[in-house]
Amino acid sequence: MGKILSVDDLRIYFKMDTNIVKAVDGLSFDLDEGEILGVVGESGSGKSVTCLGLMDLNPQPPAYYPSGKIEFRGTNIMKATKEQLRKIRGNEISMIFQDPMSSLNPFLTVETQLCEVLIEHEGMSSDQARKKSIEMLAKVGIPSPDQRIKQYPHQFSGGMRQRVMIAMALLCRPKLLIADEPTTALDVTIQAQILELMRELNREYGTSIILITHDLGVVAGMSERALVMYAGKIVERASTKDLFEKPQHPYTHALLKSIPKLTDVKGKSLDPIPGLPPDLSNLPTGCSFHPRCSRAVEKCKESYPEVVTLDPTHKASCWEVNA
Amino acid sequence: MSQNPQNLLQVRDLKVHFPMPKKFGQERAVVKAVDGIDLDIRAGETLGLVGESGCGKSTLGRAILQLIRPTEGSVTFEGQELTTLWKQRFGLFGVWSPNEMMRRKRQDMQMIFQDPFSSLNPRMTVEDIVGEPLKNYGILSGKALREKVQDLLQTVGMDPRYIRRYPHEFSGGQCQRIGIARALALNPKIIVADEPISALDVSIQAQILNLLEKLQDEFNLTYIFIAHDLAAVRHISDRVAVMYLGKVVEISDQETIIKNPKHPYTKALISAIPLPDPEQEKNRKHIVLEGDVPSPINPPSGCSFHTRCPIAEDRCKRELPILRNLNENHRVSCHLV
Ligand SMILES: Nc1ncnc2c1ncn2[C@@H]1O[C@H](COP(=O)(O)OP(=O)(O)OP(=O)(O)O)[C@@H](O)[C@H]1O
Ligand SMILES: Nc1ncnc2c1ncn2[C@@H]1O[C@H](COP(=O)(O)OP(=O)(O)OP(=O)(O)O)[C@@H](O)[C@H]1O
Ligand SMILES: [Mg+2]
Ligand SMILES: [Mg+2]
Numbered sequence: 001m002g003k004i005l006s007v008d009d010l011r012i013y014f015k016m017d018t019n020i021v022k023a024v025d026g027l028s029f030d031l032d033e034g035e036i037l038g039v040v041g042e043s044g045s046g047k048s049v050t051c052l053g054l055m056d057l058n059p060q061p062p063a064y065y066p067s068g069k070i071e072f073r074g075t076n077i078m079k080a081t082k083e084q085l086r087k088i089r090g091n092e093i094s095m096i097f098q099d100p101m102s103s104l105n106p107f108l109t110v111e112t113q114l115c116e117v118l119i120e121h122e123g124m125s126s127d128q129a130r131k132k133s134i135e136m137l138a139k140v141g142i143p144s145p146d147q148r149i150k151q152y153p154h155q156f157s158g159g160m161r162q163r164v165m166i167a168m169a170l171l172c173r174p175k176l177l178i179a180d181e182p183t184t185a186l187d188v189t190i191q192a193q194i195l196e197l198m199r200e201l202n203r204e205y206g207t208s209i210i211l212i213t214h215d216l217g218v219v220a221g222m223s224e225r226a227l228v229m230y231a232g233k234i235v236e237r238a239s240t241k242d243l244f245e246k247p248q249h250p251y252t253h254a255l256l257k258s259i260p261k262l263t264d265v266k267g268k269s270l271d272p273i274p275g276l277p278p279d280l281s282n283l284p285t286g287c288s289f290h291p292r293c294s295r296a297v298e299k300c301k302e303s304y305p306e307v308v309t310l311d312p313t314h315k316a317s318c319w320e321v322n323a
Numbered sequence: 324m325s326q327n328p329q330n331l332l333q334v335r336d337l338k339v340h341f342p343m344p345k346k347f348g349q350e351r352a353v354v355k356a357v358d359g360i361d362l363d364i365r366a367g368e369t370l371g372l373v374g375e376s377g378c379g380k381s382t383l384g385r386a387i388l389q390l391i392r393p394t395e396g397s398v399t400f401e402g403q404e405l406t407t408l409w410k411q412r413f414g415l416f417g418v419w420s421p422n423e424m425m426r427r428k429r430q431d432m433q434m435i436f437q438d439p440f441s442s443l444n445p446r447m448t449v450e451d452i453v454g455e456p457l458k459n460y461g462i463l464s465g466k467a468l469r470e471k472v473q474d475l476l477q478t479v480g481m482d483p484r485y486i487r488r489y490p491h492e493f494s495g496g497q498c499q500r501i502g503i504a505r506a507l508a509l510n511p512k513i514i515v516a517d518e519p520i521s522a523l524d525v526s527i528q529a530q531i532l533n534l535l536e537k538l539q540d541e542f543n544l545t546y547i548f549i550a551h552d553l554a555a556v557r558h559i560s561d562r563v564a565v566m567y568l569g570k571v572v573e574i575s576d577q578e579t580i581i582k583n584p585k586h587p588y589t590k591a592l593i594s595a596i597p598l599p600d601p602e603q604e605k606n607r608k609h610i611v612l613e614g615d616v617p618s619p620i621n622p623p624s625g626c627s628f629h630t631r632c633p634i635a636e637d638r639c640k641r642e643l644p645i646l647r648n649l650n651e652n653h654r655v656s657c658h659l660v
Contacts, residue, residue, distance in 0.1 A: 143615060144620045147620060151344065159551075184522055185521060187551035192595060214524035255526055
């Protein structure tokens with residue numbers, strides 16, 4: 001199968017008054033056509049900045065790209081013209097943003113916003129677009145869609161707003177869907193329904209999906225392969241199965257251990273990873289995780305670990321992991 | 324139900340209805356977001372509140388804290404009726420706003436808002452956002468204020484050096500923690516935490532849950548904890564209330580809700596929780612609810628769950644079930660239990 005996206009040594013830094021925030025620091029990964037790739041990682045590890053970077057949406061300045069190449073279906077995103085980017089963003093890549101209000105306009109009704117997508121990109125008449133939009137709202141589980149479509153985003157609940165945005169992204173039937181925490185605001189039943197819609201899009205139109213989530217349960221059910229990010233870098237990549245069964249990086253271990261379980265008793269303290277997330281403008285020397293790592297040795301403070309290849313699909317960056 | 328002095332907060336027959344846009348020649352429709360809720364909340368406990376997206380959780384939380392004015396019903400906090408503490412400015416058609424007494428009461432009642440991005444003013448620095456309540460109530464200023472803000476940031480697991488930054492410079496999870504720090508600033512007695520951990524990765528979720536529990540032990544805090552993640556709710560809550568379409572359909576201690584749920588809706592919710600294990604997850608049987616989520620504009624007749632209920636009978640379509648006691652601490656509204 002061909003590759004739809006390949007990212008090579010991507011760095012995205014933010015220039016602040018007195019320092020530089022290294023939000024994404026040397027990221028490389030590929031995405032196959034029709035693949036669903038899971039991305040998990042610590043809050044603040046650069047997941048959203050990466051996604052925005054893939055569509056060249058980070059505000060520049062303060063953002064800048066010291067290195068990297070993003071190739072999407074033969075186009076180098078970082079060298080693309082405004083016109084090329086506009087086309088790609090509208091027709092080929094859709095994004096479900098983590099913050100619903102960043103893609104919804106508070107002053108326009110939901111109807112206006114959904115129909116615009118269809119009229120502009122699919123050339124539909126406004127009646128057709130309205131009908132299609134109401135259908136899509138029903139699919140994402142909004143009751144009385146024909147009445148609700150006339151309302152403004154602030155009249156929707158948090159999860160309903162998130163679903164309006166999902167509806168908008170799905171309406172375009174993109175080649176690549178970037179979904180940044182698409183179901184955080186949703187309860188399990190509606191989450192299942194939304195994930196099924198995404199799978200359907202993937203099956204029927206071959207849409208590739210990058211699925212960012214902190215919900216390891218969602219990754220488990222959706223993707224064959226997953227990346228784990230920490231402090232702007234990929235620290236482990238593996239098939240989802242291996243990631244859960246034999247996590248290698250101590251961060252992945254710790255992440256799996258800190259999930260609350262239904263079998264927990266009330267009052268049992270959870271096991272969070274000790275310490276604070278690293279300051280991205282002043283990263284620890286060596287491996288960024290070493291100050292919080294239970295297995296850190298002297299070497300971890302000195303130099304960044306090389307990638308250890310356990311098998312062709314399973315790689316981790318840690319000095320303590322043996323191939 | 325009578326007043327019980329042990330209760331920090333009592334909610335009686337609370338309703339919040341939102342008007343829909345009016346269609347020509349028709350009655351104005353309303354969204355019955357909260358439609359007759361009774362709750363007793365004891366000092367020092369955590370009440371988990373779960374239910375489908377759109378069922379009215381945030382609206383209930385906001386109406387309890389009087390951040391929106393309830394359409395009907397009563398909320399008593401430490402013996403004080405809150406719903407009467409509103410005054411209408413500019414005469415009969417003026418907007419309703421809280422009076423001075425409410426302002427004082429609000430110091431003890433804080434909310435952690437659901438949407439971490441839009442609940443923070445983009446033009447204020449973190450220092451101003453977190454410090455604002457302390458400044459407004461004239462509690463701290465100057466250097467002491469800054470130190471307190473830095474303390475609070477540290478408490479929620481953030482670098483205290485970030486105080487000069489603006490919200491857009493933070494990730495989703497970081498914004499959520501700023502909102503938590505702001506809610507903690509005034510040492511309130513009760514916090515309505517609306518999805519406080521949904522934007523956080525599991526490790527930081529664990530940190531925040533532990534933190535909320537620690538603060539509760541220290542200050543005898545009371546929480547209403549809104550979440551859709553039942554495992555997290557289970558972890559932190561003493562009791563759990565399950566909402567469906569503006570009503571509470573089941574309430575009990577957390578153990579009973581998870582292990583011995585009675586309402587068919589609660590049962591479906593629990594079976595739908597994804598497991599963080601690919602093998603188990605792929606082979607698991609979920610109770611999938613048939614049918615669409617009904618609309619709070621025209622809720623179904625009788626039991627509002629009957630349209631999706633796997634065991635509904637004829638009677639469920641006609642008669643409205645009431646929330647009745649199965650035993651002292653387990654209440655269910657279902658004809659068939
Ligand atoms: N405009 C900006 N200016 C400065 N720093 C920024 C900006 N945008 C993001 N950052 C920083 O970049 C880092 C990565 O942020 P990002 O939003 O990618 O995290 P994330 O992995 O998506 O986290 P979360 O799970 O909490 O959403 C964070 O430390 C954040 O503070
Ligand atoms: N300001 C408002 N104007 C009109 N309708 C509103 C308003 N706020 C909420 N609603 C409606 O009330 C209902 C309940 O919304 P609420 O935000 O309480 O749901 P929720 O249970 O918190 O859902 P979620 O889990 O998605 O956050 C929804 O149908 C919503 O559209
Ligand atoms: Mg993010
Ligand atoms: Mg809500």
